[in-house]
Amino acid sequence: MSGKRRGWSDSAPLLAQQHSQQKSQHPYQPRSVSLEMTTSTVPATARSVFLGIDVGTGSARAGLFDENGKLLGSSSSPIQIWKDGDCVEQSSTDIWHAISAAVKAACSLAEVSKEEVKVAVDAEGSPVTVSWSGDSRRNIIVWMDHRAVEQAERINSRNSTVLQYCGGALSPEMQPPKLLWVKENLPDSWSMVFRWMDLSDWLSYRATGDDTRSLCTTVCKWTYLGHAHMHQNNEKDSRDMEACGWDDDFWEEIGLSDLVDGHHAKIGRSVAFPGHPLGSGLTSTAAKELGLVAGIPVGTSLIDAHAGGVGVMESVPLSDSEPKESDKEALCRRMVLVCGTSTCHMAISQNKLFIPGVWGPYWSAMVPEHWLTEGGQSATGALLDYMVENHVASPHLANRAASQRISLFELLNKILETMMLDLKRPFLASLTEDMHVLPDFHGNRSPIADPKAKGMLCGLTLDTSEKQLALQYLATVQGIAYGTRHIVEHCNAHGHEIDTILACGGLVKNALFIQEHADIIGCPIILPRESEPVLLGAAILGAVAARKYCSLHEAMKALNAAGQVIHPSKDPKVKKYHDAKYRIFRELYEQQLSHRSIMAEALE
Structure with missing residues (x-):
């Protein structure tokens, strides 16, 4: 049995x-x-x-x-x-x-x-x-x-x-x-x-x-x-x-x-x-x-993002594995992105780090006897859906995607590739030089911690074509990635030393989404071997509850496995481009604060 x-x-x-x-x-x-x-x-x-x-x-x-x-x-x-x-x-x-x-x-x-x-x-x-x-x-x-x-x-x-x-x-x-x-x-x-x-x-x-x-x-x-x-x-x-x-x-x-x-x-x-x-x-x-048998061991729970962390944090390629004496240090240089409706950013440390605007430090909230730092964006997958579904070209594009038996986002990625070639652009990301998105449509969870923050889209024209929708989609993906870069830089400025990203969730199935994140953050992004790491993290709890493993970390090392690794572009022009757009990204929120102050004064 x-x-x-x-x-x-x-x-x-x-x-x-x-x-x-x-x-x-x-x-x-x-x-x-x-x-x-x-x-x-x-x-x-x-x-x-x-x-x-x-x-x-x-x-x-x-x-x-x-x-x-x-x-x-x-x-x-x-x-x-x-x-x-x-x-x-x-x-x-x-x-x-x-x-x-x-x-x-x-x-x-x-x-x-x-x-x-x-x-x-x-x-x-x-x-x-x-x-x-x-x-x-x-x-x-x-x-x-x-x-x-x-x-x-x-x-x-x-x-x-x-x-x-x-x-x-x-x-x-x-x-x-x-x-x-x-x-x-x-x-x-x-x-x-x-x-x-x-x-x-x-x-x-x-x-x-x-x-x-x-x-x-x-x-x-x-x-x-x-x-x-x-x-x-x-x-x-x-x-x-x-x-x-x-x-x-x-x-x-x-x-x-x-x-x-x-x-x-x-x-x-x-x-x-x-x-x-x-x-x-x-x-x-x-x-x-x-439809199960009574008496099966059941363990105390994890939040879904934290289950994703447990399901992927040890998913590093074998060739990149550090010797055992440095396991703890290596673990603390990783950040897990759990990308779905929202995105959670999970990193752990051996010492407690107080980081303004980022949740934590949480003792043993994910990996026992480690402090957890938790950043997050309240709307990522939900924001991409919103931006695409509310564009006038979306219904026709959705029909085309259905006829080709691919997702709407796969079709948008193909359109962007064609636009890059037709316009003779040096790289795909450069298509959005005139379009910038602040993705805080549902407030800013980290690192600004401003629930009243609003989304911003700069660079609109009267164009209602599918190509214009593709540009808005790409600019939104980039805005989300700039938000993650902001979180990583903020955490590193307050004691973390994050140099590797592990990602899971529905959005990692989108190759453009992951590549833009790698290019913008400047870190390799490791995907897990298994397509359901949140479920794996949950299942690991069962293994621990059943005494199959003596600790949660031991179970993670035994059951986590790496899949594809996405490396950032080596083209210095790509880095220069994203550095410029990231500067604009940061300025958009400062402009919003200024606008908020002006209007508050007018309404006094």
Whole structure:
């Protein structure tokens, strides 16, 4: 009989739960909150099979991996999303159904029987709305939701010491501002909630009935101080996961003192490293819903971007591997880009580095006993979709792409190649010399940390052709890459020594996107061998929970593998060109600040 391991990851939504009015093995119900998570499970059998589950913004995905980290099969199932202005919501019930469908389909495609898999998720309860609509299905506030900008500003104005560990200021994408918004705007929902959870932690709870939270979610999104947790627990039994890292003064200062009650029962009484085995594994209820076997080991979760980091950070070519004595130093020179709807920039260090405008330092939030630095761009894949879909030439171009059985972006890349040849340009990037994009259409997450920042597009004409759309698309790709260069340079200026980029996510399938990033950042970009590294990172948690490996890092080294390496152009003209455009990129935001000041003065 073969064994399976499983893990979870998601895009960090916030979820709320209330007491169930029906008899249930679970004491509380799901509510709308934004969550992120990865969970995993493993059985003791002849073959080791790992199952990873990733809940993204638009779908739930499941993937099965062998002992070498090779993908055996994967499947996805769409999830519903409601968008209304700055409010973005989802349903935990819908997400669980999507997970169940994806797991069953992945097992079928990989020809894996349920006895071979060891993974679990389980829970029952009634959702509580976090929506103005009052729709009880909408019990999740998605990570990209920006309804709590004003609450974030008020929290940041208090200069609490916990803010040191999130770049100096909370983002409206984090949980405290969202929680404060619910309390101030939906008091009935607030009074009904029995537990507030990250989606990833809820999924682990749903699978096992164990309410132990992850250091990843609590530290990165909830202001939990992981280093304080370790300091206070280091003399205790290793199984003691008492949540010692909450700063009660912070919650009281911002008006959420009720979250401290009952030894932090609503936000987490116990916190553990990612991959820590939960409860007795997968419950019988969850096993039945997922088509798996009860008792499979399930580990504490990771946020999806952090799962991507675990799934690729050791994916370096064998020829480039450093001797073991320098492993830690080499690991700390790498940055992982997880590129999807948004992009997260993950780097670790052995010492804590305080970097203004960049999230962290987070203790053990991704790789145990290392400090995590987390940069990010709130809109990347979403921005490219927006720029293309809102152009008048888009429908006709989409029809052409469909007739050629290629993606719209592949067709745009071909158009740009043809334009470069027809116009006798020295290199493709030079097509945008008159067009510049500031990609902050959903605010700036890093390193400026300005949620009020706006996008800018310079160089428009009356041209509505497909070629003009291709230029706007290329300029947007470049603007996103300049944003990443800004983050890398900012991190290096504050103590990091990043010289290698590893990238994963849907956008890395776009060759132009990756090449522009390599040319603009000036670093080689390594892609993983496997196409689903976030799922692999989640599955690694299962391997750790099943005691297949003694540590998360050991599992990463065993299961990560490198694929293609994209090197920056050696043409000095390309570097000179991008240096000039990067200078304009930086000036665009300064101009925006000036414009903002002028208008504020006019409206006084």
